[in-house]
Amino acid sequence: MSTTSVLGGVIKRREDPALxxxxxxxxxxxxxxxxxxxxxxxxxxxxxxxxxxxxxKALSQPGxxxxxxADEVRHLGPLLAQVAVGKLRPLLADGVVKHSxxxxxxxxxxxxxxxEDAAESVEVDYDQMKAVVNxxxxxxxxxxxxxDLDSNVLxxxxxxxxxxxxxxxxxxxxxxxxxxxxxxxxxxxxMVNQRLIPTAIEPRAVxxxxxxxxxxxxxxxxxxxxHALAGAIAKTFxxxxxxxxxxxxxxxxxxxxxxxxxADEILVCFASMELNAPVKYTESRRESPNNTIQGxxxxxxxxxxxxxxxxxxxxxxxxxxxxGAYTQNFTVAIPFxxxxxxxxxxxxxxxxxxxxxxxxxxxxxAYRGAGRPEAIYYLERIVxxxxxxxxxxxxxxxxxxxxxxxxxxxxxxxxxxxxxxGDYAQNLDALLATAEFADLKAQRDQARSEGRHVGxxxxxxxxxxxxxxSALVGLGFxxxxxxxxxxxxxxxxVRVNADGTATVIIGTGPSGQGHETTWAQLVAxxxxxxxxxxxxTHGSTAESPMGVGTFGSRSAAVDGSATYLAARKVRxxxxxxxxxxxxxxxxxxxFEDGGAHVAGSPDKSVTWKEIATHAYQPHTxxxxxxxxxxxxxxxxxxxxxxxxxxHAALVEVDVETGDMQLMRYLAxxxxxxxxxxxxxxxxxxxxxVQGIAQAMFEEAxxxxxxxxxxxxxxxxxxxxxxxxxSFDLHRTVTPSNVNPLGVKGIGEAGTIGSAQTVVNxxxxxxxxxxxxxxxxxLRPRRVxxxxxxxxxx
Amino acid sequence: xRVSMTVNGxxxxxxxxxxxLLVHFLREQLNLTGxxxxxxxxxxxxCTVMVDGTTTKSCTMLAVQADGASITTIEGLAQDGQxxxxxxxxxxxxGLQCGxxxxxxxxxxxxLLEANPNPTEAEIRHGIEGNLCRCTGYHNIxxxxxxxxxxxxxxTPAPAEWEVKA
Numbered sequence: 030m031s032t033t034s035v036l037g038g039v040i041k042r043r044e045d046p047a048l049x050x051x052x053x054x055x056x057x058x059x060x061x062x063x064x065x066x067x068x069x070x071x072x073x074x075x076x077x078x079x080x081x082x083x084x085x086k087a088l089s090q091p092g093x094x095x096x097x098x099a100d101e102v103r104h105l106g107p108l109l110a111q112v113a114v115g116k117l118r119p120l121l122a123d124g125v126v127k128h129s130x131x132x133x134x135x136x137x138x139x140x141x142x143x144x145e146d147a148a149e150s151v152e153v154d155y156d157q158m159k160a161v162v163n164x165x166x167x168x169x170x171x172x173x174x175x176x177d178l179d180s181n182v183l184x185x186x187x188x189x190x191x192x193x194x195x196x197x198x199x200x201x202x203x204x205x206x207x208x209x210x211x212x213x214x215x216x217x218x219x220m221v222n223q224r225l226i227p228t229a230i231e232p233r234a235v236x237x238x239x240x241x242x243x244x245x246x247x248x249x250x251x252x253x254x255x256h257a258l259a260g261a262i263a264k265t266f267x268x269x270x271x272x273x274x275x276x277x278x279x280x281x282x283x284x285x286x287x288x289x290x291x292a293d294e295i296l297v298c299f300a301s302m303e304l305n306a307p308v309k310y311t312e313s314r315r316e317s318p319n320n321t322i323q324g325x326x327x328x329x330x331x332x333x334x335x336x337x338x339x340x341x342x343x344x345x346x347x348x349x350x351x352x353g354a355y356t357q358n359f360t361v362a363i364p365f366x367x368x369x370x371x372x373x374x375x376x377x378x379x380x381x382x383x384x385x386x387x388x389x390x391x392x393x394x395a396y397r398g399a400g401r402p403e404a405i406y407y408l409e410r411i412v413x414x415x416x417x418x419x420x421x422x423x424x425x426x427x428x429x430x431x432x433x434x435x436x437x438x439x440x441x442x443x444x445x446x447x448x449x450x451g452d453y454a455q456n457l458d459a460l461l462a463t464a465e466f467a468d469l470k471a472q473r474d475q476a477r478s479e480g481r482h483v484g485x486x487x488x489x490x491x492x493x494x495x496x497x498x499s500a501l502v503g504l505g506f507x508x509x510x511x512x513x514x515x516x517x518x519x520x521x522x523v524r525v526n527a528d529g530t531a532t533v534i535i536g537t538g539p540s541g542q543g544h545e546t547t548w549a550q551l552v553a554x555x556x557x558x559x560x561x562x563x564x565x566t567h568g569s570t571a572e573s574p575m576g577v578g579t580f581g582s583r584s585a586a587v588d589g590s591a592t593y594l595a596a597r598k599v600r601x602x603x604x605x606x607x608x609x610x611x612x613x614x615x616x617x618x619x620f621e622d623g624g625a626h627v628a629g630s631p632d633k634s635v636t637w638k639e640i641a642t643h644a645y646q647p648h649t650x651x652x653x654x655x656x657x658x659x660x661x662x663x664x665x666x667x668x669x670x671x672x673x674x675x676h677a678a679l680v681e682v683d684v685e686t687g688d689m690q691l692m693r694y695l696a697x698x699x700x701x702x703x704x705x706x707x708x709x710x711x712x713x714x715x716x717x718v719q720g721i722a723q724a725m726f727e728e729a730x731x732x733x734x735x736x737x738x739x740x741x742x743x744x745x746x747x748x749x750x751x752x753x754x755s756f757d758l759h760r761t762v763t764p765s766n767v768n769p770l771g772v773k774g775i776g777e778a779g780t781i782g783s784a785q786t787v788v789n790x791x792x793x794x795x796x797x798x799x800x801x802x803x804x805x806x807l808r809p810r811r812v813x814x815x816x817x818x819x820x821x822x
Numbered sequence: 823x824r825v826s827m828t829v830n831g832x833x834x835x836x837x838x839x840x841x842x843l844l845v846h847f848l849r850e851q852l853n854l855t856g857x858x859x860x861x862x863x864x865x866x867x868x869c870t871v872m873v874d875g876t877t878t879k880s881c882t883m884l885a886v887q888a889d890g891a892s893i894t895t896i897e898g899l900a901q902d903g904q905x906x907x908x909x910x911x912x913x914x915x916x917g918l919q920c921g922x923x924x925x926x927x928x929x930x931x932x933x934l935l936e937a938n939p940n941p942t943e944a945e946i947r948h949g950i951e952g953n954l955c956r957c958t959g960y961h962n963i964x965x966x967x968x969x970x971x972x973x974x975x976x977x978t979p980a981p982a983e984w985e986v987k988a
Contacts, residue, residue: 037988039982039984039985039988041913041914042913042916042918044921045912045913045918045921046913047921048918048921048924049896049905049909049912049913049918049921049924049925049928050856050896050897050899050900050905050909051854051855051856051857051895051896051897051899051925052856052897053856053921054855055855055858055922057855057859058849058855060853142839142841228956229920229922229956230858230860230866230868230920230922230923230954230955230956231858231860231920231922232859232860279920279921279922280920281858281920281921281922281923282919282920282922282956282957283920284956313862314860314861314862314863314866315862540920541918541919541920541921541957542919543919706984706987706988707916707982707984708916710983710984711916711919711957711958711962714958714959714960714961714962715919715956715957715958715959716959717959718959718960719956741861741863741865742861742863742865742866742954743863743865747954747956749947749950749951749952749954749960750946750947750948750950750951750953750955750960750963750964751947751948751951753959753960755943755961755964756959756961779959
């Protein structure tokens with residue numbers, strides 16, 4: 030597919046004036062006349078039977094309107110999930126609770142305080158049972174999470190290549206044969222990729238208003254997927270999808286945690302319908318870890334078989350991934366998405382097997398990167414371990430084993446997926462050639478000569494995003510479970526208004542990605558209408574064409590491409606109008622500077638207002654041209670996109686205390702063409718810090734009884750500004766061939782590239798002390814312990 | 823209980839429950855929803871406002887404790903339609919993405935620059951440690967505050983990174 034010219038310019042964000050003035054509208058800001066408020070009664074136990082629930086005291090509290098339990102909502106069925114493997118979540122716990130914090134009853138009151146007070150007086154009699162929290166014990170079925178399922182292992186994803194039993198057998202045989210060759214080196218390491226709590230700074234919130242007269246729901250939700258939510262509500266209540274208007278206004282961060290339909294969203298709708306009043310629920314931070322999905326949570330062993338010359342003969346990853354108790358939207362599909370990049374940028378035979386295991390904990394699902402950070406972490410850690418074992422430069426080992434540039438476009442990875450474009454060696458070499466990289470090496474060597482423990486870590490990555498091709502609906506890439514069997518297409522509607530301004534309506538669900546800015550740039554580039562005259566709206570199912578939402582770094586590649594195509598349609602029609610007006614050929618009409626002119630005759634021109642006037646006064650139009658000036662396009666790419674990059678980190682460890690500082694971070698990313706360098710770099714900054722956060726700080730911790738111990742931000746330490754450095758970002762540009770913009774995606778790349786880079790640096794810093802691996806997060810106590818253990822052995 | 827205070831230059835008085843937090847008073851009773859709630863434990867800083875000229879996390883203070891005080895929230899920061907240099911810096915240097923932490927972050931930065939008009943990068947980073955951002959990785963927030971500091975000292979801010987690279 031031929032691609033458009035690189036845009037590459039920067040305009041200030043269109044979103045910002047409202048947000049810096051405190052005038053952005055978030056869901057918790059929404060007030061409606063007569064609005065009621067919800068608080069939930071939550072289980073203090075991870076596993077218990079519910080013997081009785083007494084709501085009488087709560088109902089007699091001031092301001093309380095209703096208290097609901099499973100008895101009232103059972104008929105609405107369990108919460109729908111797009112990939113429904115495992116046990117679906119009941120809307121309210123039905124006779125048994127399966128994780129701490131599970132909602133048992135819902136209190137509705139006139140104020141939030143009244144609702145929360147009353148929730149404390151709901152009396153629930155529990156009979157506590159043994160909880161299965163430890164992932165390995167759960168995988169071994171030492172006790173069952175769900176009595177009615179055969180096993181805690183819900184599904185096993187095996188790949189090498191994926192979906193090809195014969196190929197998998199051949200790969201396993203090839204690796205087995207390699208292992209018995211003379212002089213092979215085999216390195217193997219079990220590693221934990223710990224559970225994380227996504228922690229958007231805006232807790233989730235939802236307001237629902239059922240209007241009996243219109244037969245329609247008006248819903249505000251802090252969601253990344255407004256259309257899917259509308260579909261879920263419609264299906265649950267037996268309505269048509271167009272009887273549910275979902276708006277995602279400003280959304281205060283998502284990171285995958287808002288890529289889900291939640292029980293509270295359905296329950297608030299239920300309460301609104303029952304009580305004929307608008308109802309709001311805003312999650313508290315303390316509830317959030319047990320009410321909003323978590324991410325990661327894998328234990329796996331990575332093994333590389335290779336030769337002393339750096340040639341890798343096989344890679345195996347076998348392990349288990351924590352699904353939590355209930356399956357939500359994509360829960361078991363997250364490790365499956367990891368398989369897509371199971372072999373990374375490499376050409377060596379790869380065998381992958383991950384068991385998806387239920388535990389008595391909160392559900393896991395998509396968290397920034399969603400399976401791909403886990404996959405790349407294991408791969409790029411073990412490649413580093415192998416390089417050290419054979420005493421080769423980790424960069425040389427990587428380069429030697431990359432899929433060569435000559436295999437592109439559409440190189441097929443050992444795991445069986447065709448990848449659009451790539452040039453991995455060139456990207457790595459570009460990183461190594463930067464002045465900053467030389468500086469990092471010099472800084473490390475200087476520090477070491479002073480006896481300090483400074484380490485330099487390297488990683489490369491490939492990721493897969495921009496979902497996605499219509500043909501993937503069979504793999505769950507659709508909202509079919511919500512009766513919206515649309516593929517993950519992009520959509521965009523471009524309308525030139527009668528005054529010559531433009532309105533662009535898109536079906537994405539951004540949460541800070543700057544779509545109003547980027548889409549304005551895209552449309553301005555095609556039509557020559559100034560960006561200030563282009564309004565971009567999103568997040569409203571009543572207004573927008575069928576949209577899929579914002580996740581999987583898909584919006585620019587898929588919805589951006591659709592909008593680009595719609596703008597082209599508008600331009601083509603406008604060219605016919607202008608040609609008629611200026612008595613020229615449509616092929617000679619050029620659009621720029623707020624209007625159109627005839628090529629070579631800048632004085633023969635019209636403004637967009639004049640073009641629009643003709644469009645909306647059809648008697649002035651040429652024959653056969655319909656009035657109005659708008660177009661809609663749907664875009665389905667031929668493939669996902671496959672961004673890649675190489676990162677380097679410099680850390681210093683205080684070996685007396687185990688305290689580690691991230692001193693410098695350098696990245697060379699390739700996301701294809703770039704529309705706004707400002708926004709792309711901003712996405713990288715945030716993505717990097719989420720990966721660094723996993724490497725150094727964050728961990729969802731459960732005790733043996735299944736209590737989550739990290740439910741406040743004091744216990745779950747997000748990095749602060751003082752914990753991270755400024756970043757040195759560079760890029761190579763390898764345009765994608767699967768969309769007309771040549772763009773890939775950048776929302777998750779930073780996270781996918783960074784955690785192992787930091788851990789590789791830490792191991793480099795401590796290698797001379799005998800440290801070979803430390804499991805994340807590298808907090809002082811764990812680093813200190815690793816140093817002590819290495820000294821003892 | 824009755825409280826009265828000056829909020830963004832306007833005198834306000836209202837009946838509040840004694841347990842009402844200042845942030846809830848601002849948001850729910852005065853409809854000043856620019857001040858956000860992110861954690862309820864005083865850790866994230868999304869609720870930061872100025873109380874008598876001092877940056878204060880309004881979820882750690884009762885409305886009755888602010889009786890008689892002068893409060894500035896994000897809505898009151900721009901004067902005569904002119905953005906405060908910190909607001910301008912956040913816009914000019916892409917210092918925000920989702921915008922949820924932004925009002926609190928801006929108020930903290932205002933307090934930081936009033937105390938230290940010419941901070942180093944390390945001082946800026948230390949100065950905003952009480953405000954969490956999940957989107958920006960802080961990189962451009964630091965740049966935004968550097969921009970504002972230059973403007974407030976009457977200097978020309980350094981060009982943006984994307985201008986230097988282009």
